Amino acid sequence: MPPVLALDGVTKTFPGVRALSEVSLNLYPGEVTALVGENGAGKSTVVKILTGIYQPDGGTIRVDGAAARFPTAQDAAAAGITAIHQETVLFDELSVAENIFLGHAPRGRFGLIDTARMMSAARDILHGIGAEIDPSVRLRDLGIANKHLVAIARALSIDARVVIMDEPTAALSHKEIEELYELVEKLKGQGKAILFISHKFDEIFRIADRYTVFRDGQFVGAGRIAEVSEGDLVKMMVGRPVDQIFPSRSHQAGDEVLQVVGYCHPTEFDDIGFTLRKGEILGFYGLVGAGRSEFMQALFGITEPSKGVTKIDGKVRVIRSPADAVANGIVYVPEDRGKQGAITALPIFQNVTLPSLSRLSRAGFLRLAEEFRLARDYTGRLDLRAASLDTPVGNLSGGNQQKVVIAKWLATQPKIIILDEPTKGIDIGSKAAVHDFMAELAAQGLAVIMVSSEIPEVLGMSDRVIVMREGRIAAELSGAGMTPETLVRHAAGISEVRR
Amino acid sequence: MTTTERHIPDRLTTPLARVLKSWETLLLAVAVAIFIVNSLASPYFLNAWNLSDATFNFTEKGMIALAMALLIVAGEIDLSVASIIALASTAMGAAAQVGAGPAALVLIGLGVGLACGAFNAVLVTVMGLPSIVVTIGTMSLFRGISYIVLGDGVYGGYPAGFDYFGQGYVVWVLSFEFVLFLILAVIYAIVLHKTNFGRAVYAIGNNATGALFSGIRVNRVKFILFLLTGLMSGLAAVCLTSRLGSTRPSIGVGMELEVVTMVVLGGVNILGGSGSIPGVVIAAFVMGLVTFGLGLLNVPGIVMSIFIGALLIGVIALPRLWSMMRRG
Numbered sequence: 040m041p042p043v044l045a046l047d048g049v050t051k052t053f054p055g056v057r058a059l060s061e062v063s064l065n066l067y068p069g070e071v072t073a074l075v076g077e078n079g080a081g082k083s084t085v086v087k088i089l090t091g092i093y094q095p096d097g098g099t100i101r102v103d104g105a106a107a108r109f110p111t112a113q114d115a116a117a118a119g120i121t122a123i124h125q126e127t128v129l130f131d132e133l134s135v136a137e138n139i140f141l142g143h144a145p146r147g148r149f150g151l152i153d154t155a156r157m158m159s160a161a162r163d164i165l166h167g168i169g170a171e172i173d174p175s176v177r178l179r180d181l182g183i184a185n186k187h188l189v190a191i192a193r194a195l196s197i198d199a200r201v202v203i204m205d206e207p208t209a210a211l212s213h214k215e216i217e218e219l220y221e222l223v224e225k226l227k228g229q230g231k232a233i234l235f236i237s238h239k240f241d242e243i244f245r246i247a248d249r250y251t252v253f254r255d256g257q258f259v260g261a262g263r264i265a266e267v268s269e270g271d272l273v274k275m276m277v278g279r280p281v282d283q284i285f286p287s288r289s290h291q292a293g294d295e296v297l298q299v300v301g302y303c304h305p306t307e308f309d310d311i312g313f314t315l316r317k318g319e320i321l322g323f324y325g326l327v328g329a330g331r332s333e334f335m336q337a338l339f340g341i342t343e344p345s346k347g348v349t350k351i352d353g354k355v356r357v358i359r360s361p362a363d364a365v366a367n368g369i370v371y372v373p374e375d376r377g378k379q380g381a382i383t384a385l386p387i388f389q390n391v392t393l394p395s396l397s398r399l400s401r402a403g404f405l406r407l408a409e410e411f412r413l414a415r416d417y418t419g420r421l422d423l424r425a426a427s428l429d430t431p432v433g434n435l436s437g438g439n440q441q442k443v444v445i446a447k448w449l450a451t452q453p454k455i456i457i458l459d460e461p462t463k464g465i466d467i468g469s470k471a472a473v474h475d476f477m478a479e480l481a482a483q484g485l486a487v488i489m490v491s492s493e494i495p496e497v498l499g500m501s502d503r504v505i506v507m508r509e510g511r512i513a514a515e516l517s518g519a520g521m522t523p524e525t526l527v528r529h530a531a532g533i534s535e536v537r538r
Numbered sequence: 539m540t541t542t543e544r545h546i547p548d549r550l551t552t553p554l555a556r557v558l559k560s561w562e563t564l565l566l567a568v569a570v571a572i573f574i575v576n577s578l579a580s581p582y583f584l585n586a587w588n589l590s591d592a593t594f595n596f597t598e599k600g601m602i603a604l605a606m607a608l609l610i611v612a613g614e615i616d617l618s619v620a621s622i623i624a625l626a627s628t629a630m631g632a633a634a635q636v637g638a639g640p641a642a643l644v645l646i647g648l649g650v651g652l653a654c655g656a657f658n659a660v661l662v663t664v665m666g667l668p669s670i671v672v673t674i675g676t677m678s679l680f681r682g683i684s685y686i687v688l689g690d691g692v693y694g695g696y697p698a699g700f701d702y703f704g705q706g707y708v709v710w711v712l713s714f715e716f717v718l719f720l721i722l723a724v725i726y727a728i729v730l731h732k733t734n735f736g737r738a739v740y741a742i743g744n745n746a747t748g749a750l751f752s753g754i755r756v757n758r759v760k761f762i763l764f765l766l767t768g769l770m771s772g773l774a775a776v777c778l779t780s781r782l783g784s785t786r787p788s789i790g791v792g793m794e795l796e797v798v799t800m801v802v803l804g805g806v807n808i809l810g811g812s813g814s815i816p817g818v819v820i821a822a823f824v825m826g827l828v829t830f831g832l833g834l835l836n837v838p839g840i841v842m843s844i845f846i847g848a849l850l851i852g853v854i855a856l857p858r859l860w861s862m863m864r865r866g
Contacts, residue, residue, distance in 0.1 A: 341751070365753035373751055382741050382748040384811060388548070393741055394753040396734040403733050411548045418546065429549040447752065 049098030073247035091115035119200035136161035285499030293317030302347030322501030368454030383433030388414035438469035561805035576831035592830035613810030620793035621680035626775035631693025631785035655768015704781025727815035743810030
């Protein structure tokens with residue numbers, strides 16, 4: 040069967056970076072092709088070329104064997120290519136149908152939107168993907184899972200033959216992921232070609248028919264999923280065998296550095312208390328919405344708790360702002376890198392030195408040489424990859440952005456570092472690097488709090504685990520008590536394990 | 539774990555190359571061109587005293603523009619500056635009626651400016667209201683107070699010695715206002731480009747949430763910026779009142795838009811995050827030269843404002859047109 044969409048020798052260069060170097064990619068009707076590669080391998084660039092956002096510098100794109108160009112997003116849509124993005128932009132104040140058809144709503148007389156036709160078409164699309172949502176309700180009245188279905192419906196509202204799914208499961212719960220798989224099967228049955236981008240190997244092996252691997256902007260290999268092993272795929276991705284095992288650590292907790300007593304918030308969390316020692320990694324596990332991030336942000340001075348005491352090295356400290364937190368040695372690596380973690384328009388070195396400026400400067404005056412030295416030092420430790428320290432952080436891949444955020448905080452020489460989903464959306468290679476680095480930090484005596492929703496990560500990295508449920512501490516586990524089963528049981532509030 | 543030694547260079551472009559390609563260089567070329575055209579068009583242009591007179595076209599606005607530039611880089615705006623001038627000038631006029639001396643008048647002018655700035659600052663940073671709405675409100679409020687106090691009246695009779703701030707010369711043709719503007723420009727340039735505070739201003743303008751999460755005291759920085767803008771407006775009120783020698787409630791009306799124009803023409807992104815003080819200073823000169831040159835040619839005021847508007851749109855649209863044409 041010939042491919043419906045074929046990229047051949049496609050190249051894309053940005054100032055200072057060759058994002059894609061003569062890559063090939065074939066998508067076949069009725070089949071799922073997984074595109075795998077580390078962050079910075081060029082996956083997002085391919086998606087942007089296919090959706091008309093970037094123009095390739097060289098190579099050919101063929102649709103049904105005929106050469107094609109997509110100068111604009113509309114051209115890509117007209118060729119039947121649609122994308123479901125990691126974070127889809129939807130509009131809370133518009134109705135479901137308006138969200139689905141924004142920009143290409145059916146028109147009636149005088150060019151006005153034909154609302155009746157739009158509603159019925161929206162109903163058909165939603166029905167087609169098994170989503171029973173009333174197209175006339177406002178989007179803000181839907182839950183997250185249904186919003187995601189609306190995003191999918193929007194992608195399918197153009198008569199798509201090629202559907203690109205860019206990490207579609209990143210924000211979904213277990214049940215929703217299952218429903219997404221069913222949807223993918225349905226789309227396959229309709230003969231659509233699907234490009235599936237994911238970091239999760241279980242997902243790839245479950246859903247994909249074929250794979251294509253990129254590394255550093257180059258095509259490494261492609262084939263049928265049935266004919267490849269997980270290990271081979273990892274090797275292709277990183278160009279070296281990766282130790283999937285978590286770093287071994289000798290647990291040598293030192294003095295108590297942090298004590299939290301009775302942290303409360305009117306809506307987000309209630310009566311949170313625990314202690315943390317030097318050199319310890321304390322995991323926080325829970326379902327999305329359990330109040331973990333909200334509590335961490337209260338500890339960091341962003342949200343104000345209604346009650347609660349923080350003791351650092353045994354002394355009560357009042358933390359009303361992140362500046363207070365940093366001054367007391369507490370730093371926070373947020374989950375949302377682009378908005379909260381980094382100032383993406385500013386260069387790397389300015390991001391790294393931002394919280395350390397008062398220490399680096401003389402009487403409030405900047406000292407550039409000192410700034411570059413600090414930035415060079417800490418980004419070097421994290422093996423950052425960038426064209427120069429003057430590059431805006433926004434130009435880096437997700438994994439490298441995370442390294443900048445971590446470097447920024449380590450440069451303040453903190454006592455306690457809170458990492459909120461530190462490896463979310465990061466490729467396997469960077470993940471292992473972050474884990475190794477965390478272990479190294481703990482070994483150096485830093486107290487680490489890690490919020491994570493990935494059970495292997497929580498169990499593999501933590502000395503102790505606190506499980507949160509609905510804003511409260513459901514359990515504190517350590518040693519033999521830390522099993523996948525106990526984590527899930529406490530997080531979900533199941534009293535007895537049903538066997 | 540094996541780590542390969544990787545060296546990341548500090549910069550790829552040299553600072554000099556950056557300056558040559560910058561907005562400020564383009565603007566400087568525009569200023570030089572206007573200077574040449576003016577000197578060809580009018581025989582009266584190239585005269586030291588005439589040029590000195592020309593500086594009064596922008597010195598008061600320029601002082602405010604320096605502080606406004608920082609505020610806009612930080613993603614906020616203050617549209618009440620001209621009304622602060624009115625209120626500060628009215629307060630000075632009232633004080634002069636009861637016999638206040640020049641020093642007291644200056645303190646009153648600066649004090650009222652500072653108080654107005656603090657009022658804006660509280661509404662924006664403590665109450666969390668958007669600055670554009672707040673300062674449109676205080677624009678009416680501050681000038682409204684002047685109208686209530688003065689009505690159709692005029693305050694005059696400023697004491698001897700007070701005229702120095704708007705009419706005095708430090709040395710030869712260099713007026714007090716012009717020298718003050720240049721000194722303030724240097725101070726503001728150092729604050730924005732060479733201090734931690736300036737770096738925080740850029741960080742906030744690019745991403746206020748990210749700045750907060752990086753331990754920057756965002757509200758404190760914004761508060762100071764509103765105070766500075768109020769203070770500069772008070773200073774401009776002192777200079778303008780001294781130069782005019784009288785106070786009417788309509789003093790400086792519409793000046794806020796000229797100040798904002800100056801800042802934007804100087805290359806400051808109206809959405810915040812980028813811009814420079816040298817750019818704003820050059821823009822002040824450009825606007826001063828244009829209005830003065832057109833004045834020498836007896837062009838009426840309304841045509842001047844058309845010209846300034848066209849200049850603003852032209853200078854901003856040209857680079858974008860240029861890149862659109864290059865892309866094909």
